[in-house]
Amino acid sequence: MLEAIKIISVFAIPLFFIFILAYGHFKGIAVYDTFIEGAKEGLTTAFRIVPYLVAMFVAIGIFRSSGAMDMVTELVKPIFSLLGGPPEVLPLFIMRPMSGAASLGILAELLKVYGPDSIIGRTASTAMGSTETTFYTISVYLGAVGIKNARYALAAGLIADMAGFIASIIICNVFF
Amino acid sequence: MINIIWMAFIIIGLLVAAVTGRIEATTQAAFDGARSAVELCFALIGIYSLWLGLMKVAEKSGLVNALSKRMRGPLGILFPDLPPSSPAMGAMTMNIIANILGLGNAATPLGIKAMKELQKLNRDKARPSNAMCMFIVLNTSSIQLIPTTIIGLRSAAGSANPAEIIGTTLVATICACATGILAVLILRRYY
Helix, strand or coil, X not given: CHHHHHHHHHHHHHHHHHHHHHHHHHCCCCHXXXXXXXXXXXHHHHHHCHXXXXXXXXXXXXXXXXXXXXXXXXXXXXXXXXXXXXXXXXXXXXXXXXXXXXXXXXXXXXXXXXXXCCHHHHHHHHHHHCCCCHHHHHHHHHHHCXXXXXXXXXXXXXXXXXXXXXXXXXXXXXXX | CHHHHHHHHHHHHHHHHHHHCCHHHHHHHHXXXXXXXXHHHHHHHHHHHHHHHHHHHHHHCXXXXXXXXXXXXXXXXXXXXXXXXXXXXXXXXXXXXXXXXCCHHHHHXXXXXXXXXXXXXXXXXXXXXXXXXXXXXXXXXXXXXXXXXXXXXXXXXXXXXXXHHHHHHHHHHHHHHHHHHHHHHXXXXXX
């Protein structure tokens, strides 16, 4: 099992490259020209997240350097140690279902402060990748058909996010 | 809600700083944060361009369509009320494939189309049907093969192996997705 996870991590990207390019070529696509066309959007996509990153870097930076973060971490430590996870990832857990860009900012800040290859960095990365912006998705999809009552969709979505977070903590502890 | 939380981080932070006597360091942290946010964005331009270029090839070659045809059967198990050939089923499978491939920009319009098709079949127009709730939860716990943005962030932060989280993410996301499906199956009996 652990070996399989490792193999997936190593080979996923190269296989993806080969598969997509070969498939495109086989289907008669000018792969280089198409690549350039898509890559042009990289610049605007990266710049679009600047305001979100600034907002979150500043807020979390203040919260951390003031010592407030240490107090909160101390407070939630018992809950996190029950699962064996680092309490430093708590702000990510809070923000994740609400805003994709804001939680991306928090993740980037965690990676910068604690290092991407620390257990905090790895757990935060895994948790970010296995969860979604539940509130946003629900409001977009139900809004598109003019429904206000979400029934149990929000609860189920948040339960799934919670499961993703807990699974991330456990799998990172076992694997890394 | 995000407005309150964001403000709370700043105001509580500054109040605590006043008490602990770290007000100068904290002000400095705010400026440092703003600067490093912009630096990070520059580091991300490259990986975003690389990935969006590759995704354009996937999109134009009709890969989403081709994979969706294969997925329709297995996905039908989660939507027993819908005929496999319905337009709703078609849009949903394409949305889910786009999500798995990481084609976020393509996934959202397909998802909205699926919701509109599902609404046509919905008896009570003011409440989402069970199929709609299932579809939404599949989206909020969507499996993504390669979490590119996160790999980009890790690489920008100087990771020795930015892609090492692909495997762990896949396992965690499958857990999240399975739990989401289970939650829908249980909750829909009570709501």
